[in-house]
Amino acid sequence: MARMPYAFVDGALDRAEHLRTDTAAIAALWPNARVLLLDDDGRALADGQLAPYLPEAASLAELDPVAAVFLGLHGGQGWFALSAGAFAERAPERIDLRTAAATWPVMEATAFAQARAVLHWRARQRHCGACGGALTFVRAGWLGHCGPCALEHYPRTDPAVIVAVSDGARLLLGRQAxxxxxxxxxxxxxxxxxxTLEQTVAREVFEESRVRVRASRYLASQPWPFPGSLMLGFEADAEPDEPVVSDELEAARWFGRDEIGAALRGETRDAGLLLSPRISISRWLVEQWWERG
Incomplete structure (x- = not known):
């Protein structure tokens, strides 16, 4: 598989789903584990150089592996995620996921994205939505079990389309206030x-801009744990309608190839169009449109 230029895709751990019910195997991984510790705002604990703060083996004995989320394996080593708790006082720095995506090694940043998404779900899914009973997390952190009604709750991922819309000569872009x-x-x-995803593309583009989509094609996807989405990247052919925005966007307009090219080359840092950062699939979709001419 080709390496993607945006974040949270490459370097993914082997999730080793079969180990999630094997408590003995999980316990055996713990003494040599790598544990990402996140605070209540979803930031990772970091050292003085803003690298991941990873507890040494001796410190792991102070942590409860039952409360940790098993993220997966790399080279036989177990990776886990855990709320920082008392360790928050030991780490000198915090780092948010967007900054980590641009500065950390690929594997660590991708694991951070996975950790942030599942810990965010667990923090907000403490009780059963059917009966209100307290949940107990099992399967190495990936399943919330309700004792009173036996309902099972799994981590939530919200699918969203993200689309490069073109009328053949121009690219449609929008901005939020x-x-x-x-x-x-x-x-x-x-x-x-x-x-369907294609119906979502047509509906969302029309709702946000009143531009009519004729056809769309899927290109690629990106996990986007802010807090728990999966961005499904499309390109779409559209009518050359004049954009009209609703309350979802502050503005929407067509941009020509010269404007897009200048922005991609970094020629508009001081004035003109600024595009999304490289960690996002949105930037890649713009690049794909421009490169195809």
Missing amino acids: GWPPRRWSVLAGFVEPGE
Whole structure:
């Protein structure tokens, strides 16, 4: 598989799903494990150089492996994620996931993304949505079991489309009110129940811009743990309609190839169009459109 230029895809751990019910195997991995510790805001504990703060083997004895999430294996070594707890006082720094994606080694950043998503789900899924009973986490952290009604709760991932829309000569971009000045990106939106991905593309683009999509094609995907989405990347052919925004976007407009090319080359840092950072599939979709001419 070709290496992707955006974050949270390459270097993924072997998730070794078959070990999640093998408590003896998980316990055997613990003394030599690598443990990512996250605070309540989803930031990883880091050392003075903003590298991952990884407890030494002697410190692991202070941590409870039953409370940890088993992320997977790399070279036979177990990787786990755990809420920082008392260790938060020992680490000198914190690092957010976007910064880690741009500075950490690929494998560590991808594991951080996995850890952040599942710990966020666990922190907000403490009780059963059917009966209100407290959940007990089993299967190495990947299943919430409700004792009173026996309902099982699995980590949630929300599918969303993200799409490079073109009328053949121009690319449609939008911007949200809270973004940095001059920042524009391709359009995106969540899949609704009973909807195909292609239907989502057409609906979301029309809702956000009133531009009509004629056809769309899937290209690639990216986990986006902010907090728990899967971005499904598309390109779409559309009518050359004049964009009209609703309350979802501050603005939407067509950009020509010269404007997009200048932004991709970094010629618009001080003025003009700014695109999403390279960690995001949105930037890659723009690059794919521009390269195909």
